[in-house]
Amino acid sequence: xxxxxxxxxxxxxxxxERATLSCRAxxxxxxxxxxxxxxxxxxxxxxxxxxxxxxxxxxRFSGSGSGADFTLTINRLEPEDFAVYYCQHYATQVxxxxxxxxxxI
Amino acid sequence: EVQVVESGGGLVEPxxxxxxxxxxxxxxxxxxxxxxxxxxxxxxxxxxxYIRTKGYSETxxxxxxxxxxxxxxxxxxxxxxxxxxxxxxxxxxxIYYCSKSLRIVGDAFDIWGQxxxxxxxx
Numbered sequence: 001x002x003x004x005x006x007x008x009x010x011x012x013x014x015x016x017e018r019a020t021l022s023c024r025a026x027x028x029x030x031x032x033x034x035x036x037x038x039x040x041x042x043x044x045x046x047x048x049x050x051x052x053x054x055x056x057x058x059x060r061f062s063g064s065g066s067g068a069d070f071t072l073t074i075n076r077l078e079p080e081d082f083a084v085y086y087c088q089h090y091a092t093q094v095x096x097x098x099x100x101x102x103x104x105i
Numbered sequence: 106e107v108q109v110v111e112s113g114g115g116l117v118e119p120x121x122x123x124x125x126x127x128x129x130x131x132x133x134x135x136x137x138x139x140x141x142x143x144x145x146x147x148x149x150x151x152x153x154x155y156i157r158t159k160g161y162s163e164t165x166x167x168x169x170x171x172x173x174x175x176x177x178x179x180x181x182x183x184x185x186x187x188x189x190x191x192x193x194x195x196x197x198x199x200i201y202y203c204s205k206s207l208r209i210v211g212d213a214f215d216i217w218g219q220x221x222x223x224x225x226x227x
Contacts, residue, residue, distance in 0.1 A: 031212035035150075042202050042217035043142075043150060054207070054215055086150055090212050093166045095140070095152035 002026055004089045006098035013103065019074040021101045023087035027068060031090040034063055034072045037100075038083045046085075047072065074103070107131035107216055109203045114221030117193055125221060127186040127203030132216075135159060135181035138206040140214060141188045143199035143223075153201070154188060155211060171197075193225045 003026040011019055023032065032050045035043035045054040047063035050070055060075040074081055082105055087098045113125040127139065138161075141153040154177040155166040165177050176189040186203060201221050204214035 031210070033213035037150075042219055043214075044217070045207070045213055045215045048207055048213035048215075054213075088150075088152075088213070093155075094168075095155070095211075097150045097152070100149050 002089060002091060002094060002096045004087060004096045004098040006085075006087055006101045008101060009099070010102045010104060012105070013077055014105065015077050015079055017077050019072075019077055019081070019103050021072040021074075021085055021087075021103075023065075023070045023072070023089075023098050025068040025089045025096070027091060029068060029070075029089045029091055032063075032065070032070050033088045033090075034061075035086045035088060036081075036083050037086065043086065077103070079105075107205075109205060109216055109218040111201060111203045111218040111221035114201060114223045116224045116226065118227050119193060119195055119225055121193055122189070122191045123193060123223060125188040125190065125201055125203075125223070127188075127218065129184045129186070129205065132205065134179075134184035136209075138209065138211045139177075139179060139186040140204050140206065140211070141177060141186075142202045142204060142214075143197075144202070144220075145196075145199040148199075151199075156186065157211070158209065161209075190223070193223075195225050197223060198225045199223060 034047040037043045051063040084100045140155040174192045179186045205216040207213045207215040
């Protein structure tokens, strides 16, 4: 069973600051994606292939990493960026999410 | 507008069945793998099932928690994906989201519906 661990669980920051979110898997990923979810809304794809921004995603969002260790960075937090972020690991026909990181004011 | 819309959720007793539908529009449905995900109240996201395109024989994958109880299928002529859920358990209570794969390899999912609520309770 693949285990995906996100850290920290909660990140308390102010608008304009930088957020750094971590995602670590128990085995290497074939693909790694990041999603944003706000209360009462479905997830929104931010990053795929570890570092490629999805359509319409502002360039303050960036992804990096390889293997089993990945990072999502949000530069200059905007008020609308306060949400829960999930990483999604894909390998051998199984898609596994981390438990999420809440970015709060 | 590219979108998917889920339907078919509701309140059902443990052990009973339910079929969810996912109706797509705004894109060539048959060109994309599709998936179902779920989110239990106050919890994180969980992948449920995945179906490939006709070119990949519409083969399916399932999470261990639902394998043998849930069946995913698709009807490209109607642009609809289905999730047949049998032997439902209380732990299946969740919002069920349908999603479109970004690419043929099914690595990420770029279009999500608003979800349909499934409540399993006696």
